[in-house]
Amino acid sequence: MQKTDKYPSIQIKIHWITFVLVMCTYLWVWLAKYVLVSFPGVDHFFWLLHFFFGALVFVFTCIRFVVQKLLQKYIPDVVPPIAGWQYWTATVVKIFLILVYWIIPVAGYLYRCKKGATLDLYVKTFTARCEVDMSSAQMWHAIHVNTAYLALALIAVHSGFVLFNHYARKNNMLLRMMPRRKSK
Numbered sequence: 728m729q730k731t732d733k734y735p736s737i738q739i740k741i742h743w744i745t746f747v748l749v750m751c752t753y754l755w756v757w758l759a760k761y762v763l764v765s766f767p768g769v770d771h772f773f774w775l776l777h778f779f780f781g782a783l784v785f786v787f788t789c790i791r792f793v794v795q796k797l798l799q800k801y802i803p804d805v806v807p808p809i810a811g812w813q814y815w816t817a818t819v820v821k822i823f824l825i826l827v828y829w830i831i832p833v834a835g836y837l838y839r840c841k842k843g844a845t846l847d848l849y850v851k852t853f854t855a856r857c858e859v860d861m862s863s864a865q866m867w868h869a870i871h872v873n874t875a876y877l878a879l880a881l882i883a884v885h886s887g888f889v890l891f892n893h894y895a896r897k898n899n900m901l902l903r904m905m906p907r908r909k910s911k
């Protein structure tokens with residue numbers, strides 16, 4: 728494998744698949760909680776989608792972390808380069824994006840578990856094995872919801888910075904993360 732002008736294609740795929748999964752997870756919960764509340768059977772279906780996609784986000788975030796570490800040396804440089812402090816700030820934001828997408832699904836699961844609720848992931852239904860404790864359930868609920876909204880702010884900062892570099896500074900930051908066009 729050689730260093731090219733793009734991120735390794737596996738990283739590009741994982742990045743954009745995770746992005747779609749994350750967006751869908753928010754969409755399902757908003758549909759279930761705010762739009763479809765008066766349609767009990769339908770809202771239940773979207774709750775299950777929320778749990779399932781949320782669990783997939785956790786799995787993909789683990790995979791991306793490992794792949795990122797293994798392929799670090801193949802990541803192309805930004806040309807023309809950005810200031811050191813901007814590079815480090817953007818890196819810290821990316822590290823937080825990994826951390827929050829671990830914390831959010833785990834907190835969602837612990838909230839359900841501490842409440843004594845089962846977790847239906849379509850392929851398998853997990854029965855709660857935690858000791859039911861409503862005050863701890865409330866704590867995980869607060870962590871889940873607050874971190875999920877904080878994560879949206881991180882996404883805005885991350886993608887805003889990338890788009891600023893693409894359109895204002897006209898460097899290759901975004902293009903490195905875009906899929907390679909198939910040559911005819």
Ligand code: HEM
Binds near residue numbers: 760777875
């Ligand atoms: C990255 C993955 C996830 C994201 C981004 C996410 C996001 C959210 C958001 C934004 C809400 C709050 C909706 C609102 O009140 O405005 C919520 C609620 C909820 N989420 Fe998640 N979630 C994820 C994964 C999970 C998982 C894996 C589970 C369960 C195993 C879960 C269980 C719940 C539950 C039970 C609620 C309802 C809380 C309530 O009734 O107030 N979530 N989620």
Ligand code: HEM
Binds near residue numbers: 821901
């Ligand atoms: C759910 C939303 C997002 C998350 C969680 C996320 C997370 C990440 C992470 C962790 C990286 C480091 C490389 C890797 O592990 O893949 C990264 C890189 C990158 N992301 Fe995102 N991202 C999101 C959305 C976006 C969006 C909407 C854009 C475009 C506007 C974008 C553009 C990029 C680019 C260009 C890079 C490479 C930047 C660099 O190397 O400095 N991302 N992203």
